[in-house]
Amino acid sequence: MPPHPSSRVQKAREKLAARLREIRKDEGISGRELAVRCGWSESKSSRIENAKTPPSDADIRVWCRACAADDQAADLIAANRQSAEAHVEWRRLQRTGLRRLQETTGDVYQQTKTFRVYVSDVIPGFLQTVGYASALLSSIADFRGTPDDVSDAVAARMRRNEVLSNGGRRFSFVLEESVLRYRLCSAETMAAQLGHLLGAMDLQNVAVGIVPFSEQRAVWPMPTFTVFDDRRVHADTLDAASTLTQPSQIELYTRAFERLSQQAARGAAARALVADAVASLGG
Missing domain, CATH: 3.30.870 (Endonuclease; Chain A)
Structure with a gap:
């Protein structure tokens, strides 16, 4: 997916992707291991981490659960929803x-x-x-x-x-x-x-x-x-x-x-x- 035409929205998506990547790294697992735990392809993990594909609410919940970070899911979901509307x-x-x-x-x-x-x-x-x-x-x-x-x-x-x-x-x-x-x-x-x-x-x-x-x-x-x-x-x-x-x-x-x-x-x-x-x- 190409970058969003709004630079503000694209930056918000990149910030969300970076937070998800940090959560994975804090858990000490690779993108491949994350994909296994989430039950999806490694390429999907990569697209989300690199802000190529916006994650769904369900994707964020599964990602956080796989990384023992359920307490961060609510904030991340809200950030995902507001990325196109916040500014x-x-x-x-x-x-x-x-x-x-x-x-x-x-x-x-x-x-x-x-x-x-x-x-x-x-x-x-x-x-x-x-x-x-x-x-x-x-x-x-x-x-x-x-x-x-x-x-x-x-x-x-x-x-x-x-x-x-x-x-x-x-x-x-x-x-x-x-x-x-x-x-x-x-x-x-x-x-x-x-x-x-x-x-x-x-x-x-x-x-x-x-x-x-x-x-x-x-x-x-x-x-x-x-x-x-x-x-x-x-x-x-x-x-x-x-x-x-x-x-x-x-x-x-x-x-x-x-x-x-x-x-x-x-x-x-x-x-x-x-x-x-x-x-x-x-x-």
Whole structure:
């Protein structure tokens, strides 16, 4: 099989193949012995180890069992499944406009019961007003040169965000104080957005923590990410959206969220930070 046209996917496949090869070597057996234990041809082992043939979930389970490494199978299977989906370039996601991107995540939002959201740059999408979302998405569309469907994208985002009013779902947000200060829209729009944030903090199923500028950091500010239950993580960079499903990856991001959450101001202290940001708009 030729290399995958996406260099990111091909690198993920090669990384998986290297891990499988290491597992075999750690067991101290040859490719031939592995093939015997797995009940398949030696050439199949070679194709998998050299990233010529992507292994199936069953292949990975058999490989790990043959090498006494059953405890690594779950991570490897998740890595195998996400290799073609983990890094999707924004230009591919947004080439038909921003509305469709808002709608494609709808099923994930409906299926999730607990959301953990960390943001270091903008107000979380869940908590955005129409005005703030319009300004942000307009900026994104202009920067990326996507079709101008901002009004439709904002409407789709507002529909998607209706999950926030479902009392059966829990939302935990951790914001850097910088999020309250970055001016991505007019002062009036930002004041309305911060007022909306204060209102959301009253919801029973919503917890909002804000890490103050003055806090001595135990954990550094990170790029924005969202943990959906304990099943997947969405982590964004400037050029790509990453969907992570390996148990070890989810555990890493969950641990990061808990560390960041411990440093966040809550209740009256968090409200005071928002009020200070509102007051600064009039300066």
